[in-house]
Amino acid sequence: MAKEKTIYTCNDCGGTTPRWLGKCPHCGAWNTLIESLAESAAPAKNRYAALAKSSPVTTLAEIEARDVARQPTGLNELDRVLGGGVVEGGVVLIGGDPGIGKSTLLLQALDALQRAGQSTLYVTGEESGAQVALRSRRLGLDGSQVQVLAEIQLEKILATLEATRPAIAVIDSIQTVYSDQLSSAPGSVAQVRECAAHLTRAAKASGTAVVLVGHVTKEGALAGPRVLEHMVDTVLYFEGDTHSSFRLVRAIKNRFGAVNEIGVFAMTERGLKGVSNPSAIFLSQHAEPVPGSCVLVTLEGTRPLLVEIQALVDSGGPSPRRLSVGLERDRLAMLLAVLHRHAGVACMDQDVFVNAVGGVRISEPAADLAAMLAITSSLRGKPLPRGFIAFGEVGLAGEVRPAPRGQERLKEAAKLGFSVAVVPKANAPKKQDKAFEGLEIHAVERIEEAMELARSLG
Template structure:
């Protein structure tokens, strides 16, 4: 509940006095002081600015405009964002410690600072540490403003005074507001700081990028509402022991989700990879059993990934292990392979791996997994220059994959000459240099593969 107190003000000049007086000491007027009650705002009043008054509108009468994009100068980062940053948008980027979040954002701000004002707010590192990183990356930081601060009110005041076009907050878990008594990083502090920064971004048109910590399970730390508040959620993926990094968009109000940006970590920071398919294809001197090339779709980008399978005699209970693919789906595919194609694996250990550390979640990888398993089981390599994609149903049917035409064109561009695909994805016009083998059942796919060998 709100609290009130009695105050005395001059009706002529508005000056405030601690008690009743006959003459106002500010304007020397007599008998002008009035007594009133001042209501002290409750803590909930600070949220009133988050919900400004709005009028009722007809949706058809609202003029929709394309969001203006701000190119960061890093092509793969812009791809993951859906074309670049959006004025007034709020981006949340998370990832394991040391994977390259601060490095990438410092590179992006350095590029952006050449044409517009930017601000880097560091809550975890001192100004000297950030300067050392910029020097190590050989970045031009002459126009890059830095603020080492964790108090939310001071950060908001700086943003309002400086009015940067793009601001990075590294990280949201380190901020605290003096409106709350809880410690930095607590659920209440993270929620409050994110809400206030989002309000400022929308009202002032400042693009704000928030860096978020992740839990040991890989999810963003803090309240789940944090992901609902922001406009875009990006995750860094990849092994910290590898030089390759992936940025995947899990939410984007201004673009497509599941867009993928591929980077290589160098001594001068993160560099975009122009041909990411080469990262996920092993270079074998000759054809080997258990290897199958899949054309997967990551957002709008077709990507070639090598799927490897190893089938070996089980000693005890057979194991089914996957890396980069869904483990539960592997057990289902083995059951379909046995029921509809007569291929028995119940006494075999089955291991499946997606090369390069990429994670594949789309069901279009089913057919490629089955072909790799059959190849390893029979100890016969699949035909050279073959790509495979297609979803496998429980009834043994092979269902089409989205954007099949784009997948085939990407495979042909990279020199592949054969494709085993669902019947529904058969192209209407022949693709030069690519022989298409379309199948509609699992058993038919097994027979076609044997015929191609």
């Protein structure tokens, strides 16, 4: 009997190689090649395929354009991330750490959709139907009419989707599904890619919205080939600290809405509940102002959020440490250099620790000014005044650049009762507005001005 031929497939890009290599020759990733059985050769192509008639071509002006219809899930925070609700025929991929609440959230959403009159299907490959029913009782979803299918074979799942034609179907999870057409094991690159492609094709053809649950790697990225993220319409990441009751759902890709939109949930005994005022989570409750604390107004998608930036500057040894949680470490090193060169604040022999409260990750450069003011406050040992906020990008030349949608940030701060704001000059309101009542706005152009202003206010 002839030995079966094996190939090595990259977990990141899906590229193949006939022998094992430490580094993938296609994407350059290390230790991502996994051995699998080579598929049998495909039949030869039809020699007359080139003579087939071409499809008619239509101009953009002739195509009727209309907004996509959405079905709200009943969970306001999830609807916000999705862009208003579930789209007919849309495919959503949601990933997160084990036990963070993916299955809980989707079961709650399916139950709300079913009670709104939509037909739903929950396909579970990791649990039995009894375990899903037990979870629904625990969540208080008594009398739920959500249809459950415990199956991992792709062909049977597709046949059930064709027979029942649900409005929305959840596949939990895509890594457990396998197709009989492939000899590789469930969860392999080939199986995940092929099963996701078939489910996406079925969703587009039937109009059923499909939600795929995906596993994540230890680095936090979605497991499986990266092509999986390109196939689907929306990619959501479930984030949160296992020691905290709060969870964030972030949109990384969305063909039907804004990206980087976030939904905030609180984990309770009855499942996940939406948080209507998430700014309260990311602000510490200090009886008196403390050194090293500055509140930032950041934008997550279309939502302005108030996040507290904390800094601690302490005497270091011969090689001082620079550590940041929630902000980019390289950006912190750059800000310290700008602080020394243009504002005369030296931290060369000091340990500097910066943290964004609440476990939120801030990637936008508008956090620069707040981080620098928090560092200076900790170094001086003097707190910034009560009700103080700041935002703005700081350049290498020491200039303070404007942040996008500055007026919305200021309105959010004024609405929550903040009284003093230091902002870039270009973000300062040009005329009086009742929305800014009670908020004293100081506009700055250079980092030196901001530091001098903070000293005079403190």
